[in-house]
Amino acid sequence: MMGYQNKVLRINLTEKKWSTEPLNMDWAKKYIGGKGLGIKYLYEELAPGTDPFSPDNKLILMTAPFTGTTVPCSGKLAIISRSPATGTILDCSIGGHIANEIKYAGYDAVILEGALETPGYLYIKDDAIEFITAEGLWGKGSHESETMLLEKYGKEAKVLSIGPAGENLSTMACINSEYYRQAGRGGIGAVMGSKKMKAIVIEGTGGVKVHNMPKALQRINEIMREDTLTDDNLWAYTDGTAMLVEMSNNTGILPTHNFQDGTFMGYNKIDSEAMKKARAGKKACGGCALGCGNFTRTGRGVVEGPEYETLALCGSSCGIDELAAVVKFNDLCDDMGLDTISAGNTTAFAMELTEKGIKDFGLNFGEVESYLKVPELIARNEGIGKELGLGTRELAKRYGGEDFAMQVKGLEFPGYEPRGSWGMGLAYATSDRGACHMRAWPVAMEAYGDLDPFTIEGKAQLVVDMQHSNAVKFSLILCDFWATSEAYMAEVLNLITGESYTEEDMLVIGERVVNIARAFNMREGFTGAQDTLPNRIFNDALKSGATLGKKIPKEEFDQMLSEYYQIRGWTTEGVIGKEKAEALGL
Amino acid sequence: MGLAFESEKCIGCKLCEMACSASHEEMFNPRLGRLRVGSRYENKDLVIEGHVCILCGSCADACPTGAIEMKGGRLHYSKEDCINCGVCVDVCPESVIVQKEEDVGVCDLCQGDPWCVKSCPHGALTNKEVSSS
Numbered sequence: 102m103m104g105y106q107n108k109v110l111r112i113n114l115t116e117k118k119w120s121t122e123p124l125n126m127d128w129a130k131k132y133i134g135g136k137g138l139g140i141k142y143l144y145e146e147l148a149p150g151t152d153p154f155s156p157d158n159k160l161i162l163m164t165a166p167f168t169g170t171t172v173p174c175s176g177k178l179a180i181i182s183r184s185p186a187t188g189t190i191l192d193c194s195i196g197g198h199i200a201n202e203i204k205y206a207g208y209d210a211v212i213l214e215g216a217l218e219t220p221g222y223l224y225i226k227d228d229a230i231e232f233i234t235a236e237g238l239w240g241k242g243s244h245e246s247e248t249m250l251l252e253k254y255g256k257e258a259k260v261l262s263i264g265p266a267g268e269n270l271s272t273m274a275c276i277n278s279e280y281y282r283q284a285g286r287g288g289i290g291a292v293m294g295s296k297k298m299k300a301i302v303i304e305g306t307g308g309v310k311v312h313n314m315p316k317a318l319q320r321i322n323e324i325m326r327e328d329t330l331t332d333d334n335l336w337a338y339t340d341g342t343a344m345l346v347e348m349s350n351n352t353g354i355l356p357t358h359n360f361q362d363g364t365f366m367g368y369n370k371i372d373s374e375a376m377k378k379a380r381a382g383k384k385a386c387g388g389c390a391l392g393c394g395n396f397t398r399t400g401r402g403v404v405e406g407p408e409y410e411t412l413a414l415c416g417s418s419c420g421i422d423e424l425a426a427v428v429k430f431n432d433l434c435d436d437m438g439l440d441t442i443s444a445g446n447t448t449a450f451a452m453e454l455t456e457k458g459i460k461d462f463g464l465n466f467g468e469v470e471s472y473l474k475v476p477e478l479i480a481r482n483e484g485i486g487k488e489l490g491l492g493t494r495e496l497a498k499r500y501g502g503e504d505f506a507m508q509v510k511g512l513e514f515p516g517y518e519p520r521g522s523w524g525m526g527l528a529y530a531t532s533d534r535g536a537c538h539m540r541a542w543p544v545a546m547e548a549y550g551d552l553d554p555f556t557i558e559g560k561a562q563l564v565v566d567m568q569h570s571n572a573v574k575f576s577l578i579l580c581d582f583w584a585t586s587e588a589y590m591a592e593v594l595n596l597i598t599g600e601s602y603t604e605e606d607m608l609v610i611g612e613r614v615v616n617i618a619r620a621f622n623m624r625e626g627f628t629g630a631q632d633t634l635p636n637r638i639f640n641d642a643l644k645s646g647a648t649l650g651k652k653i654p655k656e657e658f659d660q661m662l663s664e665y666y667q668i669r670g671w672t673t674e675g676v677i678g679k680e681k682a683e684a685l686g687l
Numbered sequence: 688m689g690l691a692f693e694s695e696k697c698i699g700c701k702l703c704e705m706a707c708s709a710s711h712e713e714m715f716n717p718r719l720g721r722l723r724v725g726s727r728y729e730n731k732d733l734v735i736e737g738h739v740c741i742l743c744g745s746c747a748d749a750c751p752t753g754a755i756e757m758k759g760g761r762l763h764y765s766k767e768d769c770i771n772c773g774v775c776v777d778v779c780p781e782s783v784i785v786q787k788e789e790d791v792g793v794c795d796l797c798q799g800d801p802w803c804v805k806s807c808p809h810g811a812l813t814n815k816e817v818s819s820s
Contacts, residue, residue, distance in 0.1 A: 308716030382733040385698035390808035392698030396733045403731045
């Protein structure tokens with residue numbers, strides 16, 4: 102099939118050897134690439150029960166047929182592993198230009214196996230691969246490391262790197278690229294750290310061929326004009342995700358003081374208008390027509406972002422209403438190699454434990470000085486960081502507060518209050534990697550849209566449909582900010598590959614991907630029992646604004662979940678039956 | 688008509704380079720694009736750079752075989768006449784002539800309808816009237 106390089110680079114870090122092999126095209130036809138194909142590879146290759154930090158765990162960098170082409174919003178890379186934070190499957194996506202570079206180097210995927218004996222990094226230039234010592238890099242921030250590597254290899258090289266958080270195996274460690282782009286969640290950076298891999302530097306000088314270039318070039322350009330650069334998507338360019346701060350506050354779903362409230366007094370100091378005053382430039386990922394990245398400067402602080410999730414978790418949820426403080430916290434997390442969602446959420450949890458007198462971490466809502474010390478303490482595994490770095494679930498096990506440890510399966514909540522969008526609660530509970538906003542995003546239709554947010558009616562079907570759509574999107578690799586249809590997805594895939602996928606095929610593939618992820622998790626012992634939410638969502642009413650008095654009654658949540666299983670054709674315990682697995686051709 | 692680049696409108700997506708290589712080389716490969724446009728972070732700042740053919744004619748003047756000619760306000764390239772000496776690549780002040788294995792890639796403005804301009808999502812690249820100085 103065109104659009105693929107038909108080559109996988111497999112690297113054994115233990116033996117410092119590498120080999121190439123053809124991409125499994127039978128799997129590619131069924132799972133396309135990115136998320137889906139990466140999970141399929143891991144499902145087939147990883148022995149059940151493999152410790153995420155064992156050398157036997159794998160780190161898979163997976164591109165897709167759209168990668169490296171002019172398909173709008175196609176510049177992201179999927180990184181797949183077993184998560185040390187949750188024990189579930191973990192697929193993250195990272196923007197920038199690294200995905201394109203892997204494809205130009207001639208590979209669809211790079212599979213990292215084993216572990217280096219001493220810290221090192223990889224340099225890949227087309228078919229030349231070098232293992233190099235990370236002496237002089239290990240222990241340094243991700244930003245300084247990237248700068249040093251670019252000085253050595255030139256400005257065209259692309260870098261994936263981890264910070265001290267990944268080196269020290271924090272389960273909220275991320276992988277960085279281009280300073281401010283992250284594969285953020287589930288401790289993916291700690292998997293890289295466990296392999297003693299500080300960085301991967303890639304340069305690719307080749308190209309990507311497609312089925313019918315003149316036709317593809319012409320039609321993809323038309324599609325960019327008619328379906329990407331439209332009012333539905335251009336918010337990403339004009340505002341970026343910061344636009345959601347005001348929308349969330351107005352609809353009462355802006356996490357505030359560790360999800361004790363859904364509106365924040367100081368929201369307008371950290372919203373899109375505040376961000377625009379500090380904007381110093383725009384930056385896109387490779388092939389992206391939208392360019393959501395806002396380069397922000399507040400005094401001496403700079404960052405690309407903060408994105409909405411950071412503004413919500415590290416801003417309002419921590420009671421912080423100073424944009425400069427959030428910018429600084431964001432920059433520190435990026436440099437230290439920490440996921441801002443889990444780091445912000447856990448900081449807010451520690452603030453509430455302190456507030457309630459359960460455990461004094463010396464952190465208080467709205468207090469900037471102590472808050473700004475957190476990222477480095479977590480990343481360096483020092484002081485209170487030793488405990489905060491464990492995340493909310495482990496902290497709650499030690500000190501209590503399980504009811505308001507805002508996590509699912511060990512992954513902290515992103516920035517949407519489920520009590521103000523009940524479908525979002527189901528999305529968090531059933532996401533393949535714990536509480537995640539990228540598997541389904543029903544808030545778009547609920548709090549931000551026309552659907553009644555305070556009912557379970559129709560929400561199970563909505564979440565199922567959105568999960569399928571996003572699963573196929575992340576397998577083609579398209580960014581979720583291009584709100585396109587399955588019809589366009591199929592048309593573009595056919596332009597690139599020369600195959601004849603249909604709109605329906607897209608949804609079947611989406612469902613297959615959701616199910617292979619579920620099958621992976623089932624094999625690791627997960628059942629429906631873990632598809633739940635912290636008790637705060639069921640028991641505590643929100644305190645102000647549009648969500649005043651709202652909670653999700655537990656029995657209604659249970660009903661929504663059971664409808665979800667029924668629609669999915671899973672058992673009442675949330676298990677995929679044999680029949681379903683066969684029908685989907687897992 | 689000639690290409691113009693406005694850095695403040697550029698988001699660094701590389702669609703221009705990819706479309707250029709696709710239209711001329713039948714593959715997506717920014718390194719084969721006959722322009723160099725992009726952005727990166729350096730010293731805590733966002734650096735945006737764009738280099739396009741400025742129609743200065745240095746390549747045509749330097750070409751020893753007449754393989755590159757300036758005709759009707761555009762560069763014309765003849766692969767048959769090219770001896771691949773690389774002189775044009777060396778003299779191009781914008782470094783936008785691509786050295787390939789057997790020949791070179793010179794911006795021909797896509798015969799008047801440049802793909803880089805068509806692919807630019809935010810108008811950073813335009814095809815404008817230029818004074819014939």
